[in-house]
Amino acid sequence: MKNITNRQFRILGDCGKIYQFMLDIYERDWRNGVPAPFFEWAYSAFAYWMDISYSYKNRIWEENGEIVAFCFYENPVTDIYFSLKPGYEELAPEMLAYADEYMPGKDGKNQMILFGGQTALINAAKELGYRQVKELNDMQFDFGDVLDYPLPEGFYFVRPEEYDMDKISKCCWKGFDHEKTEGPWDHQYEQDGYQHLAAPHATAELGVIIADEQDEYVCHAGMCWVPQNKLAYMEPLCTIPEYRNRGLAAAALSEMYRKMKKLGATHMTGGFNGFYEKIGYKPAGKWTYWKKG
Secondary structure (H helix, E strand, O other), X not given: OOOEEEEEOOHHHHHHHHHHHHHHHOOOOOOOOOOHHHHHHHOOOOOOOOOOOOHHHOEEEEEOOEEEEEEEEOOOOOEEEEEEOOOOHHHHHHXXXXXXXXXXXXXXOOEEEEEOOOHHHHHHHHHOOEEEEEEXXXXXXXXXXXXXXXXXXXXXXXXXXXXXXXXXXXXXXXXXXXXXXXXXOOOOOOHHHHHHHOOOOOOHHHOEEEEEOOOOEEEEEEEEEEHXXXXXXXXXXXXXXXXXXXXXXXXXXXXXXHHHHHHOOOEEEOOOOHHHHHOOOEEEEEEEEEEEO
16 A cells, blocks of 8 residues: 655755656656756756746655655746656546646646646546647657758857857847847846756756857757756757858757767757757657646
């Protein structure tokens, strides 16, 4: 007979434990929940873009002190995720019921994000009146294939020992189109880059940065290396607007593939859009989104 207890998440005391739990249950299709860097990126770095004031609402389930299940929100606070160790599927109804009643979003605003293979959780969501409103296929690059796009003329890869955080922040500000809504770069949110560098398992030196002939950073691909899972967790990827559609992102990911394959990685994350499929990524996991109504 299982001896299951539950308790609330403690942001300073539990981040490392949750990271290890997610390492232990990881599968390439995310059938047991998100990989460890997904969580650490949001919580242990205390990212500026995320509201951590409700983190006490995240809940942990344990058996004899060992974490076996975890329910948490990310950004926005109404997006709820579930990590569940195989063999503990009977906890799924309790986890969904808890999220439905206690997680930050009320009055039908919560959105349960469940992955293909999380059958017990999906069934529990249906029982509570949730219905699927959207699904997306996440892309991964399998290192059994080859990623080899050339770097266009007039650009170069910045050496890791020369990375400039101010330039990286500026590149990301432009690359994610913040200038359109928030104005030119003026060191807004530069703390985010430093906070992510301070994350316990950050591997910023494995990222790839492309600069132009004026030494301005024009494309950036970040990397969180997870050797325990042979996972190259790529996040973020951006190119500043005036340099898009020149092959820079494909060249950056090709360089990252070369770096990470040498370290023993077997696969690398990507995103949802057609760019990844075009350069050789393949569907690896299904995100499904559930709401009441």
